[in-house]
Amino acid sequence: IAGITQAPTSQILAAGRRMTLRCTQDMRHNAMYWYRQDLGLGLRLIHYSNTAGTTGKGEVPDGYSVSRANTDDFPLTLASAVPSQTSVYFCASSLTSGGGNEQFFGPGTRLTVL
Amino acid sequence: GQNIDQPTEMTATEGAIVQINCTYQTSGFNGLFWYQQHAGEAPTFLSYNVLDGLEEKGRFSSFLSRSKGYSYLLLKELQMKDSASYLCAVRDGDYKLSFGAGTTVTVRA
Numbered sequence: 001i002a003g004i005t006q007a008p009t010s011q012i013l014a015a016g017r018r019m020t021l022r023c024t025q026d027m028r029h030n031a032m033y034w035y036r037q038d039l040g041l042g043l044r045l046i047h048y049s050n051t052a053g054t055t056g057k058g059e060v061p062d063g064y065s066v067s068r069a070n071t072d073d074f075p076l077t078l079a080s081a082v083p084s085q086t087s088v089y090f091c092a093s094s095l096t097s098g099g100g101n102e103q104f105f106g107p108g109t110r111l112t113v114l
Numbered sequence: 115g116q117n118i119d120q121p122t123e124m125t126a127t128e129g130a131i132v133q134i135n136c137t138y139q140t141s142g143f144n145g146l147f148w149y150q151q152h153a154g155e156a157p158t159f160l161s162y163n164v165l166d167g168l169e170e171k172g173r174f175s176s177f178l179s180r181s182k183g184y185s186y187l188l189l190k191e192l193q194m195k196d197s198a199s200y201l202c203a204v205r206d207g208d209y210k211l212s213f214g215a216g217t218t219v220t221v222r223a
Contacts, residue, residue: 033211042201042215043157050209058210090156097209102147102159 003027006091006106013081013113021076021109023091029104031097032074033058034066036087037108043090049074050097081113116140116212120202125220126192134187134200134217142207148176148187149201151216157201161187189219197221 004025013019025032034046035058045058049068063085065077074093078085088110092103117139126132138146145164149157163169163178163185175188189196199216206212 035213040215043203043213045210045212048210059212098144100145100162100164102162103211105156105158107156 004091004093004104004106006089006109008109009107010110011112013078013111015081015083015113017081019078019081019111021078021089021091021111023074023076023106024072025074025093025104025106026072027093027095027104028071029093029095030071031094031101032068033092033094033103034064034074034076035090035092036060036085037090038087046076046089048097081111083113085111086113087111116204116206118202118204118212118214120200120214120217122215123218123220125222128192128194128221128223130192132189132192132219134189134202134219136185136187136202136214138183138185138202138204138214140204140206140212143180144205144207144209146176146178146185147203147205147211148174148185149203149213151199151201153198160200192221194221194223 007022030051033048035043047066049055091106094103095101120136148160151157161176173190201216202214
């Protein structure tokens with residue numbers, strides 16, 4: 001693994017189903033983030049984690065949950081998917097949440113909820 | 115929430131200069147980032163400003179005025195590969211990053 005990876009690349013999901021989007025980084029970054037990107041709205045923060053074992057809510061957390069059991073992995077779970085969760089989801093990481101540390105983004109997961 | 119405004123679209127000719135403006139109102143300020151995003155791809159980091167002034171990096175420069183809540187990204191000697199969306203992002207007092215909707219730049223031959 002080099003950098004940050006996401007799985008699956010794309011997914012079509014029936015409404016009401018549970019879904020977990022996976023994110024793994026091998027850069028030993030402390031901070032990780034989940035965003036959704038919708039046309040005309042830009043990237044919006046769903047949840048974040050400043051360090052392993054801690055998580056926080058972003059701008060649009062409802063309907064989503066995360067966990068950070070270790071440094072490398074930061075899965076995002078949709079407990080019961082709804083059509084409004086159709087979006088492109090990007091995971092990102094940074095060395096820390098502060099300073100001049102830029103966020104590195106994964107390739108994204110395109111999710112369609114029908 | 116945070117308020118970050120940037121133009122939706124800009125068009126320029128190959129070899130020209132384009133300036134993308136970004137204005138913001140946030141709860142606290144801990145830096146401003148510019149990212150480039152090609153269609154269907156992930157955003158990639160371009161620049162970071164935390165103090166007032168100009169940061170130059172090759173053909174790209176970014177300017178910040180904290181008192182005016184204003185930044186711009188300057189793209190010089192435009193190339194076809196610069197056709198992309200450019201995202202302005204501000205880190206607030208809680209160290210969370212908020213993004214503008216992005217400016218789509220189209221470079222024409």
